[in-house]
Amino acid sequence: MAALMQAGASPRGEDFIEEIGRLKTQFDVFRFMKGLTEVYRCRAFMIVNLPPITSFDLQSNSVINNWPAELLSIYDQEGLLQTSPVLQRMRRTTLPFVYDVAATPNREESKSQFVVALFERFRMTRFVYLPTHDVSGLRGAVSLASDREPFTPEEIKDLYYIAIHVFDRLAEIRSMDVRVVDALTDREIDCLNWTAAGKTSAEIAEILSLSEHTVNHYLNRATKKLDTVNRTQAVAKALRVGLIK
Incomplete structure (x- = not known):
């Protein structure tokens, strides 16, 4: 990934697969995702398990992320997960999608204005969501947040391919960690x-x-x-x- 960033080359999904396979810890995955975020000129990432209907906060369902701590705290304090149009869509589809905070109608008007202002403050106004799952069937998603121009279909296709491998590798790492604890x-x-x-x-x-x-x-x-x-x-x-x- 470092070579890609230094060369300024256009990233392709297959460029990252071998690197993903070498990741050994959750911190390795964190560093990889941080680098991927920079390659695609985004501001933050999140890997999340699909929250159950009874869940009220985002932080407990996030596996790893580098969202600003203040943003996460406000998000959960305001109870925004329960009315999230992103969460509703993730429950209806397994296909990748783009979410524009300002352009997509969501929630009641007063809350919608609050959400737009909140994410504009952190310059995270356009998201790409990449639903995936592990071998046990646990559903989740990888997302990138940005204030850049719209993602191209080619970028979304490549990111979707990367997300499948990242989520699977992270599940393997977490499974190994559980076995270590038991041992x-x-x-x-x-x-x-x-x-x-x-x-x-x-x-x-x-x-x-x-x-x-x-x-x-x-x-x-x-x-x-x-x-x-x-x-x-x-x-x-x-x-x-x-x-x-």
Whole structure:
């Protein structure tokens, strides 16, 4: 992707597939999507699971995104998800579509004016939505937000192809993370927790009434199971997947 950006070449969907296959973590996906957003001259992206009818906020359904935190907060505080014309359309179709905040009638007039002003403030007025799903059938979408000129049919076709691969790869990564969590023992998790708290092996040994050798053994096993190269990386990954807090 970096080469494409430096060369100023027109992106094509197939240009990104090999790179997507090499992504190993959710943060890798985040960086990839951030780069893709820049390549297509957009301002933000979001990968989201299709919210259930009972859901009232966008943030809990977003998998990863780089929307401005203030925008997300206001969006949910105002309860805009329940009346979202985008969400209504996503429930009716699996085809990609473009949504123009100002040009598309939505909601009651007062709320519509508020939404237009809100998204204009963050220069996110034109969206492309790319519905997709994972192997389990979980539906979702990849979206790009911009204030650029309309997306061309060729761009939408390429982005749709990319979105299918990104959503599938992200599902694989999340599945691997779940398996890792299941594989670690309670003692390994305890040692990771205390390491995250800044304790040395000797201090952890005293806290858990273990030998320092045993603590090191648990930490080494946890590091291997998490597919990381050292304790620091193991703790970082354990935090990311919610294994420790």
